[in-house]
Amino acid sequence: MDNQKLAELLFPNITSAPEDIEARYPRRELPEGAKVTRIAPSPTGFMHLGNLYGALVDERLAHQSGGIFYLRIEDTDKKREVEGGVKMIIDTFHSFGLSFDEGAALDGETGNYGPYRQSQRAEIYQTYVKSLVQRGLAYPCFCTESELEAAHKEQEQKKENFGYYGHYAVWRDRPIEDIEAELGKGSPYVVRFRSEGKIENKIRHEDLVKGKMEVTENDQDIVLLKSDGIPTYHFAHVVDDHLMGTSIVVRGEEWLATLPVHLQLFRAMGWKAPKYAHTAQLMKLDPETGGKRKLSKRKDPELALSYYYKEGYSVPAVMEYLMTLLNSNFEEWRRANPDAPMNDFPFSTKKMSASGALFDIDKLNDVSKNVISHMIAEAVYESIAKWSADNDPDFHALFTRDPEMTKGYLAIGRGGKKPRKDLALWSDAKPYMDFMFDELFTPDYTMPERVSSEDAKAILTAFKPQFDENDTPDSFFEKMKAIAEQTGFASDTKAYKEHPEQYKGPVGDVSMVIRIAIAGRQNAPDLQSVMKLMGNKKVQSRLERCIAAL
């Protein structure tokens, strides 16, 4: 009928045709099997764990196959956009070690499939919508918010499905005169898709994560173009991922419900739909109810990516943890390949859970301890220095005052087959080594039960002149045994266990007294190593201080 006329009426300024646009987006020349993936966040100023979770899937899929991983900005909702949002997105992914091959960048963008900001693609979307109008597959709708609300209420009352369909689609078949009249008045309008779908029909779909499934056809005349001429997510997704050659769309399972709309749109446009991987929602255990629930922005600080840096989690720890959530066989692989880079792991969507992923901070901490235990002291030093500079300036000053000493301390028990695992967070460094700094040294001179003050004093006084920076842990312990003999303790722990009544205690009590004097507490890494780092002068003064306090 007058589709042609209607199209001109709605889009007088659009002179390009779909073919012109297609010509600007040639097919990608990529090796066989290479995947093209993308992340498409909105610049709302809030980056959450789910963003990173999905991005890791995208990145692995692309780079593991020699494909392309790009960044597109979904800035179609001006109300939610914040200033600096794009920079924040780019900075955040960069800080987690994820790099884009093309897409939006700090200054403009890179790649031949742009623009990569949806707000700059209005003409493209409108060209396609215009052609849809010409084909009778789209039409303007002048319904006001309150009219739509009224329809919703009516549907609620009659227990009908919600939405714009059937006789509720009041502008679907209006005569062109009505449309011209509204246009003449300057009434705002949206452009809707004319759906031919029926809810009785099912569509088969094979999802990369969920596997085979059946969904119901969409019968809603969904909005293609909002009244400001900017497309909705649904339409932008279809147009962009077609033009930009995305081969796999990774997104949260909350999108599953609108999948029929997307499939329908791809078909109407005559395009091949990409493959989809709908990832399970990130959940957590609610400490109040004990049940599972979605991570919430308001209640759960750990949802925000900024949380991890502030708390002192290392980047590789967070990434490794996400990978353990993502692929059930990752942990097994990691145990077999403790030192291999994470990216050597053969990631597969087949191993992704369809049932959900529960965020477990204990598990994260465990992964983190393992990751840090495999790092060399130098790297740990650098990381803590950087973190503390931003988050704990006072500690940073002490930590970096004598780098050799600090690194020496971090090196204790590091590097062997059974490395110490004391640190899960960079912020653990302070309680782990605070006693090394006089400024933070707040000793608790409570002695073990078996050791009296007199004994403690005798042990310390005996040890004081014998201390030698150059002792080894073994030769130091020989001295402990000798002192044990002198003071009535057993130099041999087995002997003590056999005849506890003959001794005041085992040799361990003797070295514990020294440890308490030096570290001001009952646990610390290897004592002789610690004392060697402190140096004779400091050791002597600590011994004196403790003797005086007893």
Place this chain on the structure above:
RNA sequence: GGCCUGGUGGUCAAGCGGCUAAGACACCGCCCUUUCACGGCGGUAACACGGGUUCGAUUCCCGUCCAGGUCACCA
């Protein structure tokens, strides 16, 4: 309410017609050990429920229940 997805120990999870139903975290115990950390050994603990199909169901089908998602001019 409609539509969709999921339901294996406290948690993450292998297994997908026949097994004493892996493994990891957490927890408990023991061992190692001059403390701690590490490491070693062991332990508690699970197939949501009810019907089918089958010689046999955790695995397949149906129903129930439970959980989550979604039904915007937000993504």
